[in-house]
Amino acid sequence: MRTIPYLGGKSRYIDTIRSGINALDPSGDKRLLDLFAGSGSVALSVAKEREVVANDIQSYSRVLVNGYSRRMENSPEDYWQDVAAEASSYLDDERISHLVAWERSVFDRSDVNGIVAMLSRGSGMAHGATSVWAQLGLRNQDGLNKLVMTRYYGGVYFSYEQSVWLDAAIAVARRMPEPQVDVGLTLAMRFASNLVTSVGGHYAQPVQVLSRSGVPKDKVALKVAKRRVAFDPGGLLSVAMNHLASVPIELPVRGETADFREAIEQHGANSVIYADPPYTREHYSRFYHILETIAIGDEPGLTYSNLGGGLVPSKGLYRVERHQSAFSIVSQAQAAFNDLFGMARQCNASMLLSYSPIAGGETARPRSVALPTLMELASRHYESVEIVVIDGARHARLNRRDVSQAAPEGAEVLVYCAP
Numbered sequence: 001m002r003t004i005p006y007l008g009g010k011s012r013y014i015d016t017i018r019s020g021i022n023a024l025d026p027s028g029d030k031r032l033l034d035l036f037a038g039s040g041s042v043a044l045s046v047a048k049e050r051e052v053v054a055n056d057i058q059s060y061s062r063v064l065v066n067g068y069s070r071r072m073e074n075s076p077e078d079y080w081q082d083v084a085a086e087a088s089s090y091l092d093d094e095r096i097s098h099l100v101a102w103e104r105s106v107f108d109r110s111d112v113n114g115i116v117a118m119l120s121r122g123s124g125m126a127h128g129a130t131s132v133w134a135q136l137g138l139r140n141q142d143g144l145n146k147l148v149m150t151r152y153y154g155g156v157y158f159s160y161e162q163s164v165w166l167d168a169a170i171a172v173a174r175r176m177p178e179p180q181v182d183v184g185l186t187l188a189m190r191f192a193s194n195l196v197t198s199v200g201g202h203y204a205q206p207v208q209v210l211s212r213s214g215v216p217k218d219k220v221a222l223k224v225a226k227r228r229v230a231f232d233p234g235g236l237l238s239v240a241m242n243h244l245a246s247v248p249i250e251l252p253v254r255g256e257t258a259d260f261r262e263a264i265e266q267h268g269a270n271s272v273i274y275a276d277p278p279y280t281r282e283h284y285s286r287f288y289h290i291l292e293t294i295a296i297g298d299e300p301g302l303t304y305s306n307l308g309g310g311l312v313p314s315k316g317l318y319r320v321e322r323h324q325s326a327f328s329i330v331s332q333a334q335a336a337f338n339d340l341f342g343m344a345r346q347c348n349a350s351m352l353l354s355y356s357p358i359a360g361g362e363t364a365r366p367r368s369v370a371l372p373t374l375m376e377l378a379s380r381h382y383e384s385v386e387i388v389v390i391d392g393a394r395h396a397r398l399n400r401r402d403v404s405q406a407a408p409e410g411a412e413v414l415v416y417c418a419p
């Protein structure tokens, strides 16, 4: 199952991964512990045939897994009416209606300078005195606390109107009865993923509309405007209807937020483990920080780059609290893998491990741990360690000595570890 577009997401390999898990526990009695659940694609698919605990260090993963495994109780139409009423109440505020009216006139006039302004200094929180807000005389943000998406990311990652709707969807989700909150937040995250304008469709890099020398890139700006002007709030109704259709029954899966070590301690016994940790230097928290803010519901704050005496906001408008994974830090990655294998083996849990070349980009990146080293670490703890290279429909089984020659740099690999 594919929930949101996710770097390194395994929806393409689900069938192979499911048969791998079933080969490690043919009885089907053990629960699956998905330690690095990410978008939840593996956890949600396996939950159709066995109980699952889906863990990840990022809170949005828990929300997505819970949201995709629970039926929506409200009708999509009633839900959409609630969000529309909330958005309309935000637009009653003159500051917000002024921003949206300004934006519409920019789009109507195909005003490249206006489009460049919203994309490069549209954030009321990040761009302060130089922001579009300030330019329109809207410095005071009192009473707008709930509008986190609009204040931080409006103009840059979303149009102001889109961000108002996103804030409204988040507020409506937070008012839902407890088990439904994650369903509502999931709808908001899917809506955000559909709307975002950025490089790569995630939240690490806003679209650059100025060249290095500060010249506006007209074509890029007009392309963004064309997409934003076509915004239809009814898209949220479609997201809700699609959700109701795709989650017809409750699934036996629970999303959790913890470091993998804690998750093994809690759930490792009597589990079969699926582990798909990051393998590149790119931290997931950078690519999905806006989803994390939707999941947590806090005031995210902003990090600043070292440029301009530490006064320039980070390009991606990253939140202050961001997890740095040991798996993505070359000097810490081997110790993290050693803990992973050692702790799982101590619980007597078999493990299927994905060794994946793609994360943090659309092309293969250098991995933080080489495959032969990974095999050596696994073999310190597990008696049986086998590798399968997934190459299209062909699956090549390798022994340990073949590894360095036969597993190509860009290949997707599964490692079977059994006591």
Ligand SMILES: C[S@@+](CC[C@H](N)C(=O)[O-])C[C@H]1O[C@@H](n2cnc3c(N)ncnc32)[C@H](O)[C@@H]1O
Residues within 6 Å of the ligand: 006, 007, 008, 009, 010, 011, 035, 036, 037, 038, 039, 040, 041, 042, 055, 056, 057, 058, 061, 258, 259, 260, 261, 276, 277, 278, 284, 285, 325, 326, 327, 359
């Ligand atoms: C390759 S992705 C998993 C993709 C997932 N299998 C899917 O199909 O969507 C790796 C995940 O590991 C998580 N992660 C990184 N360090 C972690 C840690 N120490 N404990 C738990 N999760 C961690 C990241 O947040 C990210 O979601």
